[in-house]
Amino acid sequence: MEGVVCLIKISADRIVPALCLKEVNGSYSFAQIRRASNEDIVNIQPAKNEKVKDKKRKKEENQMTNNKKQEVDSIYIGQPAGLKSTSVVMLRKIFLINNNAIIKQIAEVPIEDYQKCLQTFRKIKRINELHQQLHRIKKKIQLAQYNNEKYGDLEKLKDQILKEIGYSNQPLFEKEKKPYKNFREVPNKGRIKVYYGGR
Structure with a gap:
């Protein structure tokens, strides 16, 4: 069942095409599929073409790679036999359903595309x-600061x-680098100097 596109019932009046990602003990994880737009198709093409050296083309390629980084949640799968148009898997629209909600199988996605979807x-x-x-x-x-x-x-x-999520460890403002030489807590070890003001 994994790697197969099915029509699934997600509510009483709504049926959508979706790709089966995982099957665990009779329950299935499905990612919804939508029709690919022109942008989705354009973003895939530069990977197949050879690199062109002129500056304008490089700028376009850089913009496309930036778009790819931003749109990690959708993967282009082309048009497998059984689908009416080129399609994209939306990996943020996940549905957990039982066997009863699966209406019928309509297509099978190539293994490479399925693996890509699963990794993402x-x-x-x-x-x-x-x-x-x-957040926790x-x-x-x-709480520790309050107490x-x-x-x-x-x-x-x-x-x-x-770091694992991908955020930099640099402080947001220059001002944050100065106090207490970037210690997390106020230094409390060593000699404490007391300065008296002049009278």
């Missing part, structure tokens, strides 16, 4: 899990998650 689906799922973990850690840090407790370990964990 796993990445999206992992990033979502990391975001949820990050931020709440714990905030005046140490939270250095939580900050390290937060930095690791941010």
Whole structure:
């Protein structure tokens, strides 16, 4: 069943085409399919063509790679036999359904495209899990700040998650680099100097 495009019933009055990504104990994960727009088709073509050296073409290629980075959640699968038009799998529109909701099989996607969809689906799922973990850690840090407790370990964990998601570790403003030589907590070790003002 995995890698097969089916018509599935997602509500009482709505039937959509979707690609089966995973099957676990009689329940299926399906990603909805839509008709490919001109932009989707254009974004795929430069990968097949040879690189052209003129500057204008390079700019266009850079823009297309930027678009690809932004639109990681949809994958172009072409027009497998059984589909009416070229199609795109939307990996953010996932439906968990039982066998009863599957109406009929309409096409089979090539293995390479299915593998691409599955890898992207796993990445999206992992990033979502990391975001949820990050929110929990931020709440714990905030609670530790209110209770005046140490939270250095939580900050390290937060930095690791941010790095894995893809955010840079640089502070947003230059001002943030200056206080306490970028320590997470106020330094409390060593000698404390007390300066008295002149009278």
